[in-house]
Amino acid sequence: MTGTPGTAATRDGEAPERSPPCGPSHDLTGKVMLLGDSGVGKTCLLIRFRDGAFLSGTFIATVGIDFRNKVVTVDGVRVKLQIWDTAGQERFRSVTHAYYRDAQGKGLWHGATPQPAWLTEIHEYAQRDVVIMLLGNKADVSSERVIRSEDGEMLAREYGVPFMETSAKTGMNVELAFLAIAKELKYRAGRQADEPSFQIRDYVESQKKRPSCCSFL
Ligand SMILES: Nc1nc2c(ncn2[C@@H]2O[C@H](COP(=O)(O)OP(=O)(O)OP(=O)(O)O)[C@@H](O)[C@H]2O)c(=O)[nH]1
């Protein structure tokens, strides 16, 4: 869908993209960016989604920007998500801004408190019709979870974006977060005549799991 930086690049251990004899491996491509403060779990969410594993142990902050591809099938359409994992540290901000322009989907992951500043950044640097999703990661950590959830819901309502809590540790809602973006991109790419309209916020609300709760209730 876009000529994005790195589209033709290959990673260590990742084969260069070639079409198999029977046709291309996907029907459309979308670029997704993960944004948020350092340590909120962006890289872990990507690894959970891509490889089904959790990176526990020593925290290694991302330097600059990195990407992984994953093809998902939504409603019979294969969508290649090119997922850009940005560094949350302030000193890399100018590097990551350069990549905003071509992204169709963005995930904002927040740890303890929602960060409206990231939404302001997206509006400043990204395309107008970018798909934004607000995620509250580390939902498996019980402390302050409910407060976080309420804050997240409120911020999401204010900005008109979907919100869900995720956990890279348990996998909760991780697949859904990426699939919802893939569905939206597929819907935008070409709606069939008999296809019902797709509202990403309604879809997320109907599908998301809520953290099983709460020690003080
Ligand atoms: N309990 C719990 N810990 C998590 C979760 N996600 C990430 N972590 C931990 O949080 C720390 C930071 O995770 P990263 O994914 O590296 O954070 P990041 O957002 O990529 O940070 P930067 O690359 O600096 O922007 C690591 O120690 C992870 O093990 C989660 O869902 N639950």
Ligand SMILES: [Mg+2]
């Ligand atoms: Mg990282």
